[in-house]
Amino acid sequence: MNRIQELYNRKKRDAYEAIKLIKDGDWICLPLGIGEPPTVLTALSEQRRNYHDVKVMQMFAQRKYGYYDPETAENVRHVALFVGGASRKGAEEGWADVIPNNFYSVPKLIRDDHIKVDVAASMVSPMDSFGYFSLGVGADYSMAAISKAREVIVEVSPEVPYVYGNNKVHISQVSAVVESQFPLFEIPIARTITPVEKAIGEYVAEFIKDGDTLQIGLGSIPDVVITQLQNRHDLGIHTEVMTDCILNLFNAGAITGRKKNYLPGKMICTLGQGTRKLFGMMDHNPMVEMHPVDFTNDPYLAGKNNNLVSINGSIQVDFLGQCNSETMGVNPFSGTGGQADFAQACARSEGGRSFITLPSTASKNTISRIVPTLSTGSAVTTTKNDVMYVVTEYGVAKLRGKSRKQRAQELIAIAHPDFRAELTMEARKMNLL
Secondary structure, eight states, rough: OHHHHHHHHBBBBBBBHHHHGOOOEEEEEEEEEGGGGGHHHHHHHHTGOOOOOOOEEEEEEOOOTTTGGGGTTTTEEEEEEEOTTTTTTHHHSSEEOOOOOGGGGGGHHHTTEEEEOOOEEEEEEOOOSEEEEOOOBBBBTHHHHHHSSSSEEEEOOOOOOOOOOOEEEEEEOOOOOEEEEOOOOOOOSOOOOHHHHHHHHHHHHOOOOOTOOOOSSHHHHHHHHHHOOTTOOOOOEEEEOOHHHHHHHHHHOOOOOTTOSSTOOOOEEEESSHHHHHHHTTTTTEEEEEOHHHHHHHHHTTTSSSEEEEEOOOOOEEETOOOOSSSSTTTTTTTTTTTHHHHHHHHSSSEEEEEEEOSSSTTTTTTEEEEESTTTTOOSBBBBTTTTTETTEEEEEOTTTTHHHHHHHHHHHTHHHHHHHHHHHHHHTTOOO
16 A cells, blocks of 8 residues: 555544534535535534534525524535525525625635635545546636644545646645545436527527537526537637536537637536436546636636637616516525626727627516616626626627617617617616607
8 A cells, every 4th residue: 555545544534533523613615516525524514513603605505405404504605606496595594695706816816815714624535646636527716725723634535537737636745544435416408498588598509610619508598509509619628617518518529629729629607407317428628628727717717718708698688787686685595606706808809899798688578677777686607797688588798888878779679679678768768768
């Protein structure tokens, strides 16, 4: 047995032993989404009443663990960097916290101690012969967290891919190794495509050319757009999240990265969110690189890609072009994520185009998503100065370089027909028409 394997064996613990490294008052940092360590978090949930004032910080939680509990929030409290289904109720009711952020800035917030990290815990691939684990489903801000943490707990799963790029942690950096007792969480593609989503996808696809480099956000509409691109050639990928839709595009031969001027031939991401088929493609694939989010999402670096195209969803857009993609009024629904990062990156990119997509209505066509002003308490995710194109099932509004009056006209034209007269009247009241 070599020294590396001896070190692994010496640090191997069951989850209940590993969580003894956590102290009262600690901040625990978890990766985004699928990278969360379920065996460790299940043990923490079962033992949560033995702790006091522990915060578990994470972006876009997946599984709903026992510590999502208002009655034990003083013991272990969730802190969201991006609200998901597991954390939404707590964020709305106030027994979970939310830290606003631009995704690319989170590693710096950690390194500069604006966000505290005492313990970093993550899913990782099996260790290689040199003693390195890959954060193969999420480098995101985890590399920064590992560099700052007092304790590092890794949960090893044979289902986590070993991905190339700056996403490795060495056994010498690790405090405890836990071998996973859970299957890797999977996020399949939505099976049903509505006529509205199909129409939006077709509008966006018309703007995407052979050789473009794509950033695709999470959500049903961005996924639908990709299904329209099977016949494109030499597409590139520089995105925050690798998904099964991108896998399908890759398998169709549409992605080669040959025409990328920045990191040609490479599919760049900071996390993977999908199924085992996706993770199989990412595993030891020299074409795929996973890097921390302050590399992938930095507007300056991402904007080095010529013809960068970003596609993201939104909840509501007002006459100025301000996009609320994360709140329902005052209630948190999701988060900024990388939408603002890539809107700015596309503005820097030579030939860049960014698309905000949304159905024209909500609540069975009773509410317009194109509005004169955002609802009270709404967050502005993408600002009026960064928005380029807004797309509904009724068409494409080009806002960049347009006046307030022109923006109102463009947006009313893609609103649902039942609301256009009312929106026109409101625009006149606002002296926009």
